[in-house]
Every structure is written in C-alpha cells, then in structure tokens.
Amino acid sequence: MANNHQIRVPLDVPPETRAVFEQNFRSMTHGTGRLMLFAGDQKVEHLNDDFSGPGIHPDDSDPEHLFRIASQARIGVFATQLGLIARYGEEYPAIPYLVKLNGKTNLIAPEQQDPLSTCWYSVPEIVAFQKRSHLSIHGVGYTVYPGSVYEHKMLREAAQIVLQAHEHGLVAVLWMYPRGKYVKNEKDPHLSAGACGIAACLGSDFVKINAPKQAGGSSAMLLKEAVLAAGLTGVICAGGTAMDPVTFLHELHEQIHIGGASGNATGRNIHQRALPEAIRLCNAISALTFDNADMKSALEIFLGKRA
Numbered sequence: 095m096a097n098n099h100q101i102r103v104p105l106d107v108p109p110e111t112r113a114v115f116e117q118n119f120r121s122m123t124h125g126t127g128r129l130m131l132f133a134g135d136q137k138v139e140h141l142n143d144d145f146s147g148p149g150i151h152p153d154d155s156d157p158e159h160l161f162r163i164a165s166q167a168r169i170g171v172f173a174t175q176l177g178l179i180a181r182y183g184e185e186y187p188a189i190p191y192l193v194k195l196n197g198k199t200n201l202i203a204p205e206q207q208d209p210l211s212t213c214w215y216s217v218p219e220i221v222a223f224q225k226r227s228h229l230s231i232h233g234v235g236y237t238v239y240p241g242s243v244y245e246h247k248m249l250r251e252a253a254q255i256v257l258q259a260h261e262h263g264l265v266a267v268l269w270m271y272p273r274g275k276y277v278k279n280e281k282d283p284h285l286s287a288g289a290c291g292i293a294a295c296l297g298s299d300f301v302k303i304n305a306p307k308q309a310g311g312s313s314a315m316l317l318k319e320a321v322l323a324a325g326l327t328g329v330i331c332a333g334g335t336a337m338d339p340v341t342f343l344h345e346l347h348e349q350i351h352i353g354g355a356s357g358n359a360t361g362r363n364i365h366q367r368a369l370p371e372a373i374r375l376c377n378a379i380s381a382l383t384f385d386n387a388d389m390k391s392a393l394e395i396f397l398g399k400r401a
C-alpha cells in the first residue's frame with residue numbers, strides 16, 4: 095500500500111488549519127487513506143458486559159488494558175471518551191487519540207424507547223484540552239441513530255461537530271447506526287447505504303457502520319452499495335462481537351478488497367483478549383489495512399511468526 099495517499103481536504107477546513115488537518119489525517123491513516131480505528135467506547139455503550147464474563151480475558155476488566163493495547167500495538171487511532179483519556183493520558187502520551195463526543199448506555203432497549211445520544215463536550219472544549227494536555231488528539235467521533243424519532247437532534251449535532259472539527263483541523267468520524275421503532279432491519283444493505291449517504295452529506299471524513307447483512311449474501315459484496323453512496327467519505331465497519339480471529343481477519347480482508355472499505359473499526363475482537371494476543375491481532379489488522387498484506391502474512395503476524 096502506497097503511503098503517499100493524496101489527501102482531499104474538504105473546503106470547510108480553513109486555510110489556517112489545512113496543514114493540521116492533513117497531518118491528523120495522514121497520521122490516523124498512516125499515509126494510506128485507510129483507517130484502523132481501535133474502538134474503546136463500549137464501557138458506556140454496553141456497560142461492563144464487554145469487559146467481564148465468559149470468554150472475556152481477565153485483562154479486560156481493567157480500563158487500562160485499552161491503553162496498554164493502544165500504546166503497544168500498531169493502530170491508526172484509539173477512540174474513547176475524554177474522561178478515560180484525561181485519567182490515563184499522562185501515562186500514555188504517545189497514543190493517537192480520537193475523542194468520542196456522545197454516548198449512551200444500553201439500559202433502555204430500542205423497543206422501549208427510540209435512541210437519543212447527545213454531546214457530552216463541544217469541539218472547542220476538546221481542542222482546549224488538547225492544548226493543555228499536549229496529547230495527540232487527531233479527531234472526534236459521534237454516533238447518529240437515523241430512524242430514531244430523535245434523529246433531528248443528532249443530525250444537527252453531527253453537522254455542527256463535523257464543521258467545527260474541520261475548522262480546528264480535526265478529522266471527523268461518524269458512527270451511523272439506523273435504529274428505533276421505525277427501523278425494521280438495522281443491517282439492511284440498502285439502509286446501510288442510506289446511512290453512509292447521510293454521513294457524506296454531514297461532511298464526515300469516515301463513516302462507521304455495522305456490516306450489512308442479508309440472507310445468502312456475502313457481507314463484503316453487500317458493502318459495495320454503501321461505499322458508492324458514501325462517495326469521498328471512507329466507509330469502515332464495526333468489528334462486532336468477538337469471533338474466531340482467522341474468520342475475523344478473512345472478513346476484514348474481503349471488506350477491504352471486495353467491498354471497498356477504507357479500513358476498519360474494531361473493539362471487542364481486540365480488547366477481550368489477553369494483552370499479547372490483543373497486540374498481535376491489532377498488528378495483523380493494521381498490516382491488512384495499512385500495508386495491503388495478504389491473509390497469509392496477516393495470519394503469521396497474528397500467530398507471532400513474524401513482526
């Protein structure tokens with residue numbers, strides 16, 4: 095993979111922060127235009143369900159596990175809430191961070207009430223923190239639930255966040271998760287493409303979706319419509335619940351090479367493992383994403399047969 099990807103800077107990035115935006119984008123994508131986002135925002139989204147229980151390594155019960163992985167593995171960016179970054183950041187100054195600006199728990203099921211997730215912080219507050227802390231904060235993230243009766247609130251916040259992020263030279267990533275009583279099938283490929291089109295209209299640099307699914311269809315093939323609909327916004331898929339690493343790496347390889355994904359966003363599949371294994375899986379994912387590695391090389395990295 096060439097690491098001299100031509101960055102197309104959006105016009106809402108003013109001339110005075112253009113170089114900062116280019117540097118943030120280049121750093122997050124290792125110069126390739128593809129993103130490897132290590133997702134660590136689940137302590138809010140799923141409470142402790144993802145961090146303790148059957149099949150989850152005890153390493154994951156300590157929030158610092160996320161920072162140990164992010165600091166020792168090869169990643170593009172580590173996405174989590176500002177509170178955790180403020181708490182652990184002094185010990186982990188070299189991690190490339192992305193601050194997740196909104197969040198909600200899973201205590202209210204979508205069947206009980208349509209989801210609403212609003213901003214915890216403003217972009218200028220993140221920029222002020224960045225200046226004080228000297229941490230490498232490359233971007234911000236925000237989740238929208240299209241189809242929720244509250245979508246208008248989240249769409250407006252998302253639009254403002256992308257605009258303000260760009261004004262400050264930060265990269266914007268939108269999590270687009272169609273959800274609510276009017277959404278029949280969250281992973282419908284046509285709906286996924288619609289969600290990606292919204293992210294493009296909001297001006298996002300990357301859009302994170304749950305991989306589309308349809309009986310009998312290959313998930314990577316189903317992604318094509320979404321990638322086309324997203325235009326210049328790069329599409330990345332969430333990793334989902336932990337699965338066999340070989341299957342996981344294979345699916346990611348197909349998402350990139352068949353579906354046209356611009357990388358990946360993986361959380362549980364990484365952090366639910368013991369630290370050494372989590373690091374090796376991150377490195378294998380990064381090799382697929384940044385180096386265009388083939389499956390054989392990625393597996394050798396995961397198995398520790400090569401660096």
Ligand code: FBP
Binds near residue numbers: 133139360363
């Ligand atoms: P995973 O790779 O663990 O699936 O994480 C992706 C993610 O989007 C997280 O960033 C987020 O916390 C969570 O999934 C949201 O999941 P849900 O679909 O349950 O709202």
